[in-house]
Amino acid sequence: AAAEEEDLRLVLEKVVNEAKESVTRTPSLLPVLAEAGVVDAGGQGLFIIMEGMLRYIRGETVEVDFALETAVDLHVPSEDEYGYDVQFIIQGQDLNLEEIRNTIAAMGESTLVVGDSSTIKVHIHTEEPGTPLNYGASVGSLSKITVENMQEQYQEFILSQAQPAVTASVTSEEICDIATVVVAQGPGLVRVFESLGASAVVPGGQSMNPSTEELLKAAEELQTDNVIILPNNSNIILTAQQAQKLSEKSIRIVPTRTIPQGVSALLAFNYQADLDTNARVMERAAGEVQTVEITIATRSVQLNGVDVRKGEVIGLLNDTLAASGNSPEQVIEEVLRQMKAEEYEIVTIYYGENVTQGEAEAVAARISQDYPEQEIELVNGGQPHYLYIISAE
Missing domain, CATH: 3.30.70 (Alpha-Beta Plaits)
Known part of the structure; x- marks a missing residue:
């Protein structure tokens, strides 16, 4: 039986390799495919089916x-x-x-x-x-x-x-033995982290801190003993450290203080590196990104030389109050000026649940006009509390 299975595997490997090459050649056979920059969908479908059969024989999981x-x-x-x-x-x-x-x-x-x-x-x-x-x-x-x-x-x-207690998407630990737990709030932000390979996303953020129990549960339910936690908020770092102390697993805390820091850290995750190396590299990557957060002042205050009246729009630069004004556009312009956005290559705008797509596109267009050399990306984060979260790297 083992010999028959090995013969089938060898045959399928040859078939899959030839099918892939055949599909790759289809644009040269049909001009309409070449013009669209795609391959033949039917042929591609057959290739995927056969590749799935081969992966099954090899014992590989296809999800x-x-x-x-x-x-x-x-x-x-x-x-x-x-x-x-x-x-x-x-x-x-x-x-x-x-x-x-x-x-x-x-x-x-x-x-x-x-x-x-x-x-x-x-x-x-x-x-x-x-x-x-x-x-x-x-x-x-x-x-x-x-x-x-x-x-x-x-x-x-x-x-x-309301978000469930833990939204889990087992990904990174299927490729290596290290899992990542991320704290984020907003359907768009959750999708971003899941697409980057986060193993579990625990709802939380500004004014909604997850408990030690929630972070601990997220880490304990993962199928690996090696876990990295990204708090993505300065108020959650101590909570994450407490979960680390209570767990018998090998947990490392990358002390990300903002959502952009968390994204940058997760982008730096290396499937071939060990736990401690990944933690160091991810922390270094988090420190290289600039974060702008735009929200509404809940009280009047004078801080860092900025006078703020309750109800005004305020802008934070790397967790520090930097500007206030009557409109998000005005405040964003001032904070980006202070940040020297022209020195960075990519500016990503995550707009919140209380911002319409049209409003966000207008903000993105204004930033693109002010910084024509920078690549501007717009993402529907759906986050509460912050009208906009902007990263520059």
């Missing part, structure tokens, strides 16, 4: 998770403004990260493409989910595919619901 709201037909009607949230991982050899990032960016909005020459994580909002999936499959092997419908009714429902 494809479709949300309940996902339509069967991947072609979205043009009148659907919201499209789909698509996430997947590309694995291969000598992957060209910059080329893949630029190609994916042209396929939709809120794109996030990170990784290295062997593993690349992709997150994109698009009306044609088949397009980035086909492209990703043409340059490597796909895994952890998630396609989520973002219709307005569904999005409003998600925003109106």
